[in-house]
Amino acid sequence: xxxxKQLVKGLADQHGRTMESLxxxxxxIVHQEQHISEDAMVEVxxxxxxxxxxxxxxxxxxxxLHTKPLGKYVIRVCKTITCMMHGKNQVIKELExxxxxxxxxxxxxxxxxxxxxNCLGQCHKGPAMLINDEPYTELTPEKxxxxxxxxxxxxxxxx
Amino acid sequence: xxxxxxxxxxxxxxxxxxxxxxxxxxxxxxxxxxxxCYHEDLCVAGNCRVCVVEQVGSDRLLPACAMPxxxxxEINTNSMxxxxxxxxxxxLLVSEHRADCTRCYKNGKCELxxxxxxxxxxxxxxxxxxxxxxxxxxxxxxxxxKDDSKCIRCQRCVRTCDQLQSISALTVAHKxxxxxxxxxxxxxxxxxxxxxxxxxxNRCPTGxxxxxxxxxxxxxxxxxxxxxxxVQTAPAVRIALGEALGMxxxxxxxxxxxxxxxxxxxxxxxxxxxxxxxxxxEEGNELLQRLKKVVKEKDDSVxxxxxxxxxxxxxxxxxxxxPELLPNVSTAKSPQQMFGALVKTFYAKKxxxxxxxxxxxxxxxxxxxxxxxxxxxxxxxxxxxVDYVLTTRELALMIKQAGIDFASLPDDEYDSIMGExxxxxxxxxxxxxxxxxxxxxxxxxxxxREVPFDGLNILPVRGMENIRxxxxxxxxxxxxxxxxxxxxxxxxxxxxxxxxxxxxxxxRDGKADYHFIEIMACPGGxxxxxxQPIPTSPAIRKKRSExxxxxxxxxxxxxxxxxxxxxxxxxxxxxxxxxxxxxQLLHTHYTERNRY
Numbered sequence: 001x002x003x004x005k006q007l008v009k010g011l012a013d014q015h016g017r018t019m020e021s022l023x024x025x026x027x028x029i030v031h032q033e034q035h036i037s038e039d040a041m042v043e044v045x046x047x048x049x050x051x052x053x054x055x056x057x058x059x060x061x062x063x064x065l066h067t068k069p070l071g072k073y074v075i076r077v078c079k080t081i082t083c084m085m086h087g088k089n090q091v092i093k094e095l096e097x098x099x100x101x102x103x104x105x106x107x108x109x110x111x112x113x114x115x116x117x118n119c120l121g122q123c124h125k126g127p128a129m130l131i132n133d134e135p136y137t138e139l140t141p142e143k144x145x146x147x148x149x150x151x152x153x154x155x156x157x158x159x
Numbered sequence: 160x161x162x163x164x165x166x167x168x169x170x171x172x173x174x175x176x177x178x179x180x181x182x183x184x185x186x187x188x189x190x191x192x193x194x195x196c197y198h199e200d201l202c203v204a205g206n207c208r209v210c211v212v213e214q215v216g217s218d219r220l221l222p223a224c225a226m227p228x229x230x231x232x233e234i235n236t237n238s239m240x241x242x243x244x245x246x247x248x249x250x251l252l253v254s255e256h257r258a259d260c261t262r263c264y265k266n267g268k269c270e271l272x273x274x275x276x277x278x279x280x281x282x283x284x285x286x287x288x289x290x291x292x293x294x295x296x297x298x299x300x301x302x303x304x305k306d307d308s309k310c311i312r313c314q315r316c317v318r319t320c321d322q323l324q325s326i327s328a329l330t331v332a333h334k335x336x337x338x339x340x341x342x343x344x345x346x347x348x349x350x351x352x353x354x355x356x357x358x359x360x361n362r363c364p365t366g367x368x369x370x371x372x373x374x375x376x377x378x379x380x381x382x383x384x385x386x387x388x389x390v391q392t393a394p395a396v397r398i399a400l401g402e403a404l405g406m407x408x409x410x411x412x413x414x415x416x417x418x419x420x421x422x423x424x425x426x427x428x429x430x431x432x433x434x435x436x437x438x439x440x441e442e443g444n445e446l447l448q449r450l451k452k453v454v455k456e457k458d459d460s461v462x463x464x465x466x467x468x469x470x471x472x473x474x475x476x477x478x479x480x481x482p483e484l485l486p487n488v489s490t491a492k493s494p495q496q497m498f499g500a501l502v503k504t505f506y507a508k509k510x511x512x513x514x515x516x517x518x519x520x521x522x523x524x525x526x527x528x529x530x531x532x533x534x535x536x537x538x539x540x541x542x543x544x545v546d547y548v549l550t551t552r553e554l555a556l557m558i559k560q561a562g563i564d565f566a567s568l569p570d571d572e573y574d575s576i577m578g579e580x581x582x583x584x585x586x587x588x589x590x591x592x593x594x595x596x597x598x599x600x601x602x603x604x605x606x607x608r609e610v611p612f613d614g615l616n617i618l619p620v621r622g623m624e625n626i627r628x629x630x631x632x633x634x635x636x637x638x639x640x641x642x643x644x645x646x647x648x649x650x651x652x653x654x655x656x657x658x659x660x661x662x663x664x665x666x667r668d669g670k671a672d673y674h675f676i677e678i679m680a681c682p683g684g685x686x687x688x689x690x691q692p693i694p695t696s697p698a699i700r701k702k703r704s705e706x707x708x709x710x711x712x713x714x715x716x717x718x719x720x721x722x723x724x725x726x727x728x729x730x731x732x733x734x735x736x737x738x739x740x741x742x743q744l745l746h747t748h749y750t751e752r753n754r755y
Contacts, residue, residue: 038343038344041343041344042754042755045754045755046754046755050327051326051327051328051330051343051352051755052343052351052352052755053327053328053329053330053332053341053342053343053351053352054327054330056330056332056341056343056344057330057331057332057341060332060333060334060341061332061333061334067344
């Protein structure tokens with residue numbers, strides 16, 4: 001709690017305490033903590049002298065501002081029409097079976113979260129997905145399996 | 160350049176000031192354009208599109224509520240295109256709305272229902288999406304029920320909570336098809352900063368936000384042979400109840416209301432105004448005592464300004480927003496709770512009924528009063544002091560259910576012992592009223608003379624201006640109060656919590672040197688309360704306010720300390736203001752609450 005307070009205060013000092021500062025502060029929190037907790041939102045509200053509900057409203061509007069804890073690797077599959085026509089549903093099915101979770105869930109070990117997102121701007125190379133900040137395009141179920149295995153091996157060797 | 164704009168609406172020429180909207184121009188020539196998200200008290204949102212009209216020469220339909228008039232404009236409000244568009248908009252809204260109308264509390268009073276009936280929205284317009292939406296109902300609060308399945312996302316509530324009350328307990332969360340009106344993390348209203356003021360309830364066009372009703376409980380009590388039912392009626396109910404029963408705004412229906420309550424079966428019909436007078440005695444003395452400690456004894460531990468405490472929405476607001484200023488709030492309970500505490504002690508003894516057999520009901524213009532009655536502190540009689548709180552609207556519904564023809568009822572009088580009141584108590588229902596009542600008494604206590612205003616009417620504290628600061632010079636005091644000689648008593652009146660916030664920020668930052676502040680959570684004071692008949696607007700509140708001051712003028716007794724029943728209560732039971740019994744029954748304490 002004290003840490004969050006410190007983090008939010010620092011961000012408010014940096015970005016200011018007006019309504020326009022809200023978004024950069026929220027982005028700052030996501031950058032540090034990956035998601036914006038209830039405590040963090042209350043602190044932001046306190047710093048900017050607005051209601052916590054207003055902070056929540058803004059945070060829930062944006063796909064990349066998370067209000068729930070996520071896994072270490074966040075997989076975002078583009079859900080728009082072009083990617084869908086290129087087989088995004090099969091890609092998601094494969095991800096669900098490899099990770100043993102449903103769309104929107106996080107694996108029990110806290111490593112992977114599977115989400116959909118709006119257009120990633122890779123329509124010419126769909127289906128596309130992001131794992132954290134890394135884009136992957138022209139996906140097929142086979143390709144997705146390989147990518148996830150690579151991350152899993154990386155995790156095993158890191159331990 | 161003339162600042163008048165000339166245009167034609169449905170071929171009728173209109174001339175209106177520049178900057179006005181098409182909606183306003185249409186109103187001027189008595190053309191009604193339907194609206195849903197629009198509300199006179201709030202900023203324009205333009206999000207429901209029900210008010211679309213056609214401009215000749217343009218393909219697009221324009222939202223009448225948001226579109227300013229232009230010179231030479233020709234508007235059609237009733238073309239085929241407009242009617243088709245409106246019907247489709249209503250159909251789309253209904254497709255996401257749980258149209259469970261026959262079982263809805265707002266049945267017959269719902270703006271969406273009215274529009275659906277006007278446009279004959281059939282059954283097969285669009286696929287009914289309600290089953291796929293996963294809507295939830297929040298009924299944990301003792302005051303307000305939030306049913307998302309009835310919400311059409313017009314955001315009147317969001318704008319009310321933000322603009323009028325500066326609270327923003329409700330906001331718009333998520334986006335697109337998932338967009339919803341939500342509290343912080345979608346927590347129950349009970350857990351967040353909501354003050355239960357009910358202003359959102361007053362403005363919700365559908366049944367998405369309603370008060371929690373206690374009608375069944377009250378009917379059971381009325382039909383019980385073993386229970387003695389006592390009812391009290393707040394000052395602002397008598398000038399608004401008529402509106403919910405087909406009368407025009409501003410009608411005083413005190414006598415008819417008393418008749419109706421007897422007909423409903425209440426055993427004792429009493430008046431909250433009685434304890435409003437009592438509040439003035441207790442709170443007025445508290446003010447004078449604080450002044451004495453601060454001015455004469457230079458006691459730092461005593462806080463000024465003193466603020467009123469009768470508005471439960473205001474009390475919960477300050478508990479959340481300015482906990483450091485809680486020592487400034489008068490410890491006097493609100494008239495409702497003073498009444499409750501006395502009914503199950505003093506009154507019970509008088510009528511020789513055991514307090515456990517009394518069911519104490521109050522009729523309030525307020526939804527926050529339901530929460531107040533539920534507070535754990537409000538059990539000083541050893542029982543729940545006020546068992547059930549009904550809004551003005553709920554009472555109107557009971558009268559209808561009982562088949563009473565309200566307009567033809569004869570006038571009746573309140574029962575005695577706790578039924579007498581002064582004009583000072585009646586004006587509690589209007590912003591500035593508590594201040595005026597307190598001044599009428601306090602000035603006389605200190606100087607031995609009446610307040611130096613014509614006919615006791617302290618006009619500067621009246622009106623609808625947001626924040627009113629008034630100073631009164633105290634001169635030629637009685638010897639006992641010599642330390643107040645020449646003191647300029649600085650007072651301030653604010654209504655609506657956004658104005659309250661401004662005043663309290665000034666107090667907190669040391670930028671205001673008031674002695675006494677009156678704050679009412681609702682615009683206009685209790686007469687504009689969240690439990691009052693719907694609709695509300697500046698014009699309606701003005702009418703109600705006029706009625707309240709008329710009722711004051713008509714009262715033979717105009718000052719709280721001259722109420723004979725209050726004098727008798729002190730002689731027989733309380734002994735003295737701020738005395739031991741008062742402290743036990745009539746005063747309370749406050750709790751710091753989560754800031755957000």
